[in-house]
Amino acid sequence: MIARYGDLPQDPVSAWFAETFPHQDLLRTRIAANLHRCPVMLTDPPNKSYFGHVVELAIGLALCDQSPYPRLLHCLDPGLATRLLTMADYQATVASAASHDTVRRSDRALRPAHLFTAASRLAHVRILLNEFDRHYSDAVARTRHVLEQYPHLLHGRPNETYQTRRAFRTVWSSYSSGFHSAFRSYGPATAQVSLLDGHRHADFLLGTTVLEVKSGRLDENHYLDELIRQILTYALLAHHDGHHVTHVAVYATRYQRLLRYRLDELTNQLAGNLIDLTATGAELAALIRNQPRRRFAA
Template sequence: MNAGSHGAPPDPVGAWLTKAFPHQHVLRAEIAADLRCGPFLLIDPPNKSFFGHVVELAIGLTLCDQSPYLGLLHCLDHDTATRLLSMAGYRPTTDAATAYDAWLRTDSALHPAHIFTAASRLAHVHSLLNDLDARRSEAGDLAGRLLRRYPNLLNSRPDETYHTRRAFRTVWSSYSSGFHSALRAYGPATAQLSLLDGHRHADFLLGTTVLEVKSGRLDEDRYLDDLIRQITTYALLAHHDGHYVTHIAVYAARYQRLLRYRIDELANQLAGTPVDLTATGAHLATLIRDRPHRRPAA
């Protein structure tokens, strides 16, 4: 993308993606048509960005066999962290005080209210880290001190919690109707897949499939263009980082659609010609590393 209306400098990564993959409009039309096939969930959470994090975290807590989101958990006091893990269906395998990575998923049935509580608390930690700039090495320690002093930072106002929980119940009912089983079938889950030494993070790696979760609207071309650039970037960087990946997928929660594409076929379609994934991924990685530092979006 070029300089915006607010005078932002040109984005070399976006400009290169547009030039290297000039047929994005074809995929945009295909995705738009696919999204129109399913019934749209009528939800209106009060904070859409926060709600998106809640949905993503809830999915991660139910997909991963080993407890995910360790960076968020370590910002919490031990009692709170272990309570949230227990609510999400995890049990410890050792008695180590802070070895949350040693907690494993059980087969017990989970109540949606418990998943919502665990995910929403972790979403508040995520928001706090973002406000503190999560790239800073001391952000986690500072967040932990703030949460110990002001534990109410883990809670929304009662009216916001009510409306967010109501929207979550609608999405979770849909997700549990078959999407959870479909995603589990892709393979073992890794949440918050770090790409290019943390320059980018994909929501999940499921077996050989990189998954992006979208809980917001995708009813405008600009949203779909951003999505296409995002999944293309993740596919190329995952290949560049040496992950054995074959597919990229999008779970569009509001539209009740799960879209999945072979990475090589997707790249070829967008470029209009065969793509060398190794060379193209290396070039994209160089552009991202050389890009001026920008604070990550919330």
């Protein structure tokens, strides 16, 4: 007899979320109503996954004071890595320094066209690195070797790049209208935050706010359920790892909306009772550690 989908047992982490936070539907309804009132941005990039990478990486390059995404940059020739950071307006902190590890963001105004070029190159690196990460422990070395042999992989298909650039211009115009200033006001930015020894990775930690960037659709319940679980996971694990986290936020670029919640108030509401963040984070961490290890997502 074949089991129906609804009869299949939940994995331990999903079951824990359902039991610990039984009122997630309240947040889902709230987010859906909020986004429903927002004008949807009319962008249609040919490769939505690639586009999402480009947007996230460009935001990281624009926000971080020090060189972000070191793992991606180490997949490149040091000279090329430094050139990409220079395009994104990072400057060496020492006149003779040649390493991309010794740069800091300059005070110059952001240049969207240059940011796109740097972010799009790094997006191709990330996609290749993620493929190697699924199978090899030396993924960085393998990625670097392949890119040395086939440097054209950094450029992608011309037509896809052109259409992605057009969509990026639209998103970046919206981002520059106030979201960048809001993010900077939250505090110093760290991109691709490794949590629980690399079991999970949050898009950003801005001061005491964990931020998730979403470039795709959020118009169906399963998208919102996944989003809610993501932000709760990242916030609880960040707290467990010793980060001082007070808020969790979502930047929905397609809807031109920033949603931000106090972590303690949110978890209490979704649980229906007072939540001990330290104990709850430790429970979740233990469950995730007992799962098969996910490969690193750059």
